[in-house]
Amino acid sequence: MHSVMFDLDGTLADTSGDLIAAANACFRKLGLGDLLDRAHDQATALRGGRAMLKLGFSRVDGFGEADIDAQYQPLLEAYAQDIDTHTTLYPGAMDAVETLKSRGYPVGICTNKPEGLAETLMTRLGVRAAFGSLVGADTLAVRKPDPEHLFEAARRAGGTPAQTCLIGDTLTDRKTAQNANVPSVLVTFGPAGGDMAALKPDALLDNYADLPDLVDRLFS
Structure with missing residues (x-):
């Protein structure tokens, strides 16, 4: 899946x-x-x-x-x-997540943030339950860009590891998807800045409203 x-x-x-x-x-x-x-x-x-x-x-x-x-x-x-004093979800992110789920895509989180901190943050933001998995930096013996980190996140969410894609914002995310031989989508609005196109992802995302249709195209 x-x-x-x-x-x-x-x-x-x-x-x-x-x-x-x-x-x-x-x-x-x-x-x-x-x-x-x-x-x-x-x-x-x-x-x-x-x-x-x-x-x-x-x-x-x-x-x-x-x-x-x-x-x-x-x-x-x-x-x-003070993990959520200044932190904000990007506009449209959770709407996109819910639309993806409505189209039958399991969704999860694959982060190099320590698992406990990631769980705390997503819970305080009120959105942890929307994701079928959360794999952090210390969940496994490996972390991104090791592909097993991404594969395990997909498994725990109910997806097929080799049929997932990774939405990210850095070279590490690009390398993770490349090592896993799955598509990568890099956002253009994150604090990482820089030229995301130069990293040659499978797609760029300027607005979360475009993500569900973009994912459909990637998997078509």
Whole structure:
């Protein structure tokens, strides 16, 4: 059965504001102030906690890998406490999900966000029940771009692994679909920015209203 799997951060929701706030909370406790800016550092936020810490520490002297390691768990704790203060679902995302389901497509989430945090976020946003699966960074022994991460998300949602597609926003999502030999769709409106067309996905998505028909075409 054909299914549709979604990345979370930067694809279903803009989570960059809360991620950056968590990193800045760590920097403030070290007396460094806010080292990251939501307007300019969104793309780094979507690459994870360590990437944000690395970028922030690069802007001051005297900090390195040991500090990144030391602050990673405090960052996750800060993020868990304020995980949905600034986060918003992209316009039309859940309408598209419901339309896909009405057309018989199982839907799920395939994210490199830790599973517990992803479950908490989607529950607080009130949309967790809409998805048949949620596979996070620590759910399996592998994560994106390993294709098994995507395949397991499809299985748990009730789809056939080799007949799924991945909706994402980064090179990692493109590589995951490529490694799985399934179609990829990259959104053009996420904080990752850049030229999504240059990544050569099977399709680009400018508006969630177009997704159901686009998926129909991909699987036709």
